[in-house]
Amino acid sequence: MPTQTATLFLVDELDDVGPTSGLAENDLTALRAVASWVRSYVVEPHQDLGRAGPVCPFVPGALERRKLWFAPERVGAATVQDVVELMTGYRRRFLEAQPAGGEDAGHAAIIVVFTDLSAGRARELFADVLQQLAVPSYVEDGIVFGPFYDGHDGPAIHNSRFRPFRSPVPFVFVRHGVVEDWEFFLDDESWFRLYARRFGESAVHALAGELRRLPWRVTPG
Template sequence: MRKSQDADHITGTTEVDEVREWLDEFLSEPHEDLGRGGSVCPFVEPALRAGSLCIETMIYDTRGRWRGIADAMRSQLDNYAERTWPEGKESVSSLTTVLLGMPAHHWPLLDEAQRRVKGEAVRRGLMIGQFHPHCPEPSAWNPSFTVARAPQPTFAIRRMAVHDILFLHDDPALFAEYDRRFGDRYRTKRSGTHLPRRFVDLYETAVKGGAPGTEYTAYESIDTLLSLQQPRTDHPAEMTFYLVGQAKELLFKLVYEEMCAARLSLVVDEADNAAWSLRRAAKAFGPLTTTWDVLSGISPAEFNAFRDHLGSASGIDSFMYRMMEFTLGRKSEIMARRHANTVGVSDSVHRALHRSSVYDEALELLHRRGLLAGAPGEVARETDASRRAWARVYQEHGPSSDLFRLGETLMDLAHAFSRWRSLHLLLVERTIGNKPGTGGTTGIDWLRQAAEHRFFPELWEARSVLPSGTSPW
């Protein structure tokens, strides 16, 4: 985008003349399809009368993408904030920017840029809207009325006003900014009595967390879930990286919860119930493994475009992953200390570190079945003894045995986990090579060590001591 120009000093510019006419003859007038009385835009006519509506132009770079338009919008947000507006008319001041030379097939980029910048504007107490001949934005009062169709691609900036509850009520973060500025007008009865009933209803609904949707939306908390994506750049590949990271965390929690259920089943000698929970945990590594396939679609250059914005953020600090590892039996005081100062997390990590693991309880079960020596509740993790116990399970029992099924399900989980880690190593090597990892790790070397680890090592080693020959069952 080239530097903006003040359109008030431009003569003979057809595009600007068309926008002025649209402001005067459409936005400043009532419309039968609007769904309410008054002019289409309640700001335009007072702003024109006050001399506080400024029109500028920018030359559109046809090679641009929506990011270029977003940067132009950010520049104009600064421009708006730095301007001196007519005294007493600041509330109706508006900066309108016409994009000259923007081809029609690029108009959707204007919609995307506004979507990306809207939150930034709101945090500054401003509103930004986009307009063009095919703009899909509906009227807040009549969704079938496409109110933002302008003769030329344009965006406008103005101060936030009380009626913007119409546009900000359904986004918790944006509503919080609105509430900070106008909440007192709703909370104080005397000052709120003159507000339209619809404004009050929308405000009260937003305060309660939003209007009830379908049972599915409520049951799955979909509105909350989909409001949690806050990447640090506009690069589309970062959203993929971000969402996959969140998906992994949810799947880590799934695995963790299933392992906790399996652990408690083992405590009460219900080996088959434990195996069933472990089976679901192992199945969850299917989609977890597929996440590496999704991330492999991000090229090294794309990842480098936003990697620096991650700072020291690293999967090594995933407390859900760490609790999952601890519950499987790989415990580390050093790793637990990384979460020592995280409010609401440190206690959970500490408990996962110090209580018995799924594997501890599996060995206790072998003890109660007479396959391992030791005092009750204090079965020593003696490698040879544990290996021989699992070998006996395989030699003396078949699929009809709950201990056999437990051993194989534990192996399913350990195998799936190791496969997931190995693919992680390959993906990172493919994407960043031998660069250091974020979070203070050595990158590939760190992941290679992790990939070589095996959960339930004696179960793996039992294979080596099983004799050859016909199965006894």
């Protein structure tokens, strides 16, 4: 499996014959399936989400700024280490395209679509890859990876019965961690410690803002 990363495409380019002319039909079909899912589901509210706003609060801004890129990859007989090296390449590429601290750092992502990967294999493969990659990428560069595939059991933060991470084709997104990520890390002491170390005083203010909205001062009567 080559470790060189693929061409990146914006959403509107996936419907343009010119930019996608070099793609195999199954790769293009997979990219379009994920892009359609993003536009019809991820950026929209959902009655089971447990909060107001779109399923993912970061994606609408990325789409508006033309900072949401799609890349096709094939796994074939690749090993876990092959995929680790591949995703490390996307980590570097993302940092080059969208440096930390840039104006749109919190509204940009690369979606790496594994066009020949089954959902069943994705579960194990992504878990093994992120076990090696997730912590050092966050500690060193503040990069967050997110796995999506059909059958993903991860629940929504505000509704444990809702499963928002089930995509039509397996993919992993690459983005900068943001101060709002505390919700994802709150129940994991080791990750929350890394988050607090990265955001420091900003993390305190984010949590204080959440506490101010809660009725914790009210005495039970």
